[in-house]
Amino acid sequence: MKNLYLPFKVKIVKTETLSHNVKLFRLKKDKGKFSKDKNDLVFTPGQFVLISLFGYGESPFGPASSPYESSYIDVVIRGVGTLTEALHNLKQGDEIFMRGPYGNGFPLKFIEGKDMVLVTGGCGIPPIAALIEYVRANRNKFGGVYLIYGAKTPADLLMKDRLKKWEKDIKVLLTVDEPDKEWKGYVGMVTELIDDIKINAKNAVASMCGPGPMMGALEKILRPLGISDRRIFVSLERKMQCGIGKCQHCATGDKYVCQDGPVFYFDQIDKNWD
Amino acid sequence: MSLIIEKKQIKNWLKELKKEFQVIDTRNSILPAKQYFLPPKEDIFIFNKKTKRLTNSSYQRKTLIFGLDLNDLEAMTQLDEIMKNPQPDFFYWQKREKSVLVGLTEESFGPAPGGDIIFKKINPYQYQAMILTEKGEEIINSPFFKKNKTRANEDFKDKLGSFRKILLDSEVLADAVAWSIGHKIWDELAKKCLSCGICTYVCPLCYCFSVEDKVNLDNAKCVRCRQWDACTLPHFARIAGGHNFHKTIKERYYNWFYHKFVRAYREYGRSQCVACGRCQRYCPAGIDIEKVLSEILEDYKKVKK
Incomplete structure (x- = not known):
């Protein structure tokens, strides 16, 4: 019987500081490359991996690298707890463990041929970043693609170099809650953002990650744009211990975030009592 | 035809089985039988920081759990299903596969709720053994059991609490x-x-x-x-x-x-x-x-x- 809890070794080949408490780790497999699925993907954007450091524990993270890239996986980690702070102390060359990918990911076939609005905030960018890389690799299969990315301050916006790169292929709209003097983007999750979004609402989807911007974006942007709840995909966050639908920590309503999600139709979960 | 064991022989039968199994009498246990397969605390991986070798715990012992009542047998059937689907739990099955469950009841019942063998009391001195699986078959091949030509009366009446x-x-x-x-x-x-x-x-x-x-x-x-x-x-x-x-x-x-x-x-x-x-x-x-x-x-x- 396969031991699904058994993680494999990965080596940190690069670390990059993205903000005062966020770091990117580029992880390479001990031997060989990450295996690909039948769609030639290492993972489906929106899926998660479980990263562990023995002595500190194991936690889920959504890869931020291109799903076509099999020589490495990038994870973006905010130092907020025991494990993540221990990970922040690691250097290039250190070894950690990984298992996965797990969960469903964004429905790639369904979103094909449509306009798309991506909404995320702060540290919710990794799965959206992977989805953007997927879009860029298949640019002619998508209509207009808009990223609304919010953060508390301009310094909390992550992956600024990649945001620049993306601007060639998609429209990037940035917004912060606390602007500084140089800030030229939006302030808050405001209705005016709609003016920059030109989509055919009947043939559009939205993909969101992170609880912060979710409700604001829904009320002020996505619903006014006319995107129905069935076409809004939300990636949820829960602490999970197993990743395979047993431990109960990630349950919400009658769903498990690790198995049925982490990506849900909005109307699948908005009536959940928890 | 059915197999009968004298009440006073049950402990001798279990004694014999101790050669092969860790025998656990679970009657009147506060904690349910799940504790033997999903223990309150168990080491699942050991990571040696010097050699950087990762090993998972391995479990070799064969366990026989004796005395489960009908409710607990049913619970074990359900727990097996939960631990099998949608994906199997390695550490549970590592122990569960090597185990045998023996039920014990005075109540009458319809379809067997689970386990490998169920002992059903037929009179103050005797139990009838109902063999449910191959695992059960293997351990019941013992002189403590006597063949009884007449099948004990099935007096199952639905007396649900x-x-x-x-x-x-x-x-x-x-x-x-x-x-x-x-x-x-x-x-x-x-x-x-x-x-x-x-x-x-x-x-x-x-x-x-x-x-x-x-x-x-x-x-x-x-x-x-x-x-x-x-x-x-x-x-x-x-x-x-x-x-x-x-x-x-x-x-x-x-x-x-x-x-x-x-x-x-x-x-x-x-x-x-x-x-x-x-x-x-x-x-x-x-x-x-x-x-x-x-x-x-x-x-x-x-x-x-």
Whole structure:
């Protein structure tokens, strides 16, 4: 019987500081490359991996690298707890463990041929970043693609170099809650953002990650744009211990975030009592 | 034809089996049989920090669990299903595959609820052995069992207790518990419940767990251990950064019911409760889950008439 809890070794080949408490780790497999699925993907954007450091524990993270890239996986980690702070102390060359990918990911076939609005905030960018890389690799299969990315301050916006790169292929709209003097983007999750979004609402989807911007974006942007709840995909966050639908920590309503999600139709979960 | 064993011979039979098995008599045990396959605490991985070698715990011992009653047998059948689907739990099956379950009952029953053999009392001195699996077949080949030409009378009569009756219609139960979210009973229970988790520990069908790493004092070895958790405990649904999806006792206590009677029904088609009564018996606050369910059902039926 396969031991699904058994993680494999990965080596940190690069670390990059993205903000005062966020770091990117580029992880390479001990031997060989990450295996690909039948769609030639290492993972489906929106899926998660479980990263562990023995002595500190194991936690889920959504890869931020291109799903076509099999020589490495990038994870973006905010130092907020025991494990993540221990990970922040690691250097290039250190070894950690990984298992996965797990969960469903964004429905790639369904979103094909449509306009798309991506909404995320702060540290919710990794799965959206992977989805953007997927879009860029298949640019002619998508209509207009808009990223609304919010953060508390301009310094909390992550992956600024990649945001620049993306601007060639998609429209990037940035917004912060606390602007500084140089800030030229939006302030808050405001209705005016709609003016920059030109989509055919009947043939559009939205993909969101992170609880912060979710409700604001829904009320002020996505619903006014006319995107129905069935076409809004939300990636949820829960602490999970197993990743395979047993431990109960990630349950919400009658769903498990690790198995049925982490990506849900909005109307699948908005009536959940928890 | 059936196999009969004298009551006084059972202990001799078990003694003989001790050569091959670790024999556990589980009669009157507070903790249910899940503890042998999903232990309260178990080391699952060992990581040697010097050699950087990762090994998982291996389990070789064959275990025979004796004395499970009908409820506990049914719970084990359900737990096996849970641990098999949608994906198998390696550490559970590592132990479970090498185990044999022997039931013991004075009650009559219809279809066997589970286990490998069930001993059914047929008179004050004798038990009839009902063999259910190949595993059972293998251990019953012993001189302690006598063939009895006449098959013991099947006197099965449906004598369900009141709690059992409630569980019969798990569909209505699922609807009722889902409907009950705004019911005043959850506020009342939130005042009573101590959030101690005992109900989940003694439940034969509560199986949630958490995983924790331990490091040796000399920092040479790290052990990843899995231990029972309880969805009624305060930290259960907390995520990094401190947000807690089930902050209040009321939310957590409702979640416990919601899992057993709603999510379980939608996942496996039945409630994850076998009316064993342990949670009622050992709840320090005296919460009686049969009464809770009855009250919800009664009000639900009034509303849905």
